[in-house]
Amino acid sequence: MQITMNFSRISFALQLFFICHFITSGKLREVEGCSIYISNKCPFPIWPATAPNTGHPVLSNGGFYLPSGGVRRIGAPGDWSGRIWARTGCNFNVPTNHKPACETGDCDGKLECEGTIGLPPATLVEMTIQYDKKQPSFYDVSLVDGYNLPVSVTNKPSSTKCLIRGCTKNLKDTCPPELQVVNDGGQVVACKSACLAFNLDSFCCRNKYGSPEKCKPSVYSSLFKNACPSYVSYAFDTPSPVLSCSSDQFIITFCPDKWATHHLSASSII
Structure with a gap:
């Protein structure tokens, strides 16, 4: 039997040294864990x-509200693997009946996604943490399904070789009309990938195009790469933008400054 403990009420000092506990065969065992800090530098709220x-x-129940300027720490097992993204333009005050409550990244109209994968397009942070295996962790930022916000990822303490920078251009400004996602007010809120927009094997790198030799960059993936050179722009992007770094703490910043440094204080953590 596995018991997952709730750390939401533990003091910040203890959270920084987060340790997961579970019971196996009636014996208490300690498992090393990691901290993921999610920071919102956007001038508007997001729902990571x-x-x-x-x-x-x-x-963290799969989702939460994060105001502009806010930072939230979530604990992760030392061998966690999954994705993290930000939803935008959400309104959870009106019953949705499983209709989208967010303009981008929606997960079945729910605040807490509970494991549901978000509706693309959305910029994805993909992580495979291997801290408890004493091996480097792998992470990248993917635009394979499209883009909604710029994001940076780094370890803590920060290391240049472990930093995925944000974008140099706003993809919403350069997104071609055929890839645009527009809200009710006529604003471009996201940019689809060519695979998502056209569902063609040549753009999706599948079937006879399912190898690096057959699936090459397109005019669309090149546009993504030009705006966000540190991100995965299509399935076989080379050289691989995936980073491999050892750490038990990671910082994910939505809407980072171009040369942002990541300073977190106890008072800024939600």
């Missing part, structure tokens, strides 16, 4: 969401 890969737990 998480979805685990198969066999891994849901983090």
Whole structure:
């Protein structure tokens, strides 16, 4: 029997040294864990969401509200694998009946996604943490399904070789009309990938195009790469933008400044 403990009421000092506990065969065992800090530098609120890969737990109930300027720490097992993204333009005050409550990244109209994968297009942070295996963790930012917000990812303490920078251009400004997602007010709120927009094997790198030799960059993936050179722009993007770094703390910043440094204080953590 596995018991997952709720750390939401533990003091901040203890949270920084987060340790997961579970019971196996009636014996208490300690498992090393990690901290993921999610920061919102956007001039508007966002609703970060998480979805685990198969066999891994849901983090922080899968979603929460984060105001502009806010930072939230979520605990993760030392072997967690999954995705993290931000939803925008959400309104959870009106019953949705499973209709989208967010303009981008929606998960079945729910505030807490509970493991549900978000509706693309949305910029995805993909992580495979291997801290408890004493091996480097892998992470990237993917635009394979499209883009809704810029994001940076780094470890803590920060290291240049472990930093995925934000974008140099706003993809919403350069997004071609055929890829645009527009809200009720006529604003471009996201940019689809060519695979998502056209569902063609040549753009999706599948079937006879399912290899690096057959699936090459397109005019659309090149547009993504030009705006966000540190991100995965299509399935076989090379050289691989995936980073491999050892750490038990990671910082994910939505709408980062171009040369942002990541300073977190106890008073800023929600």
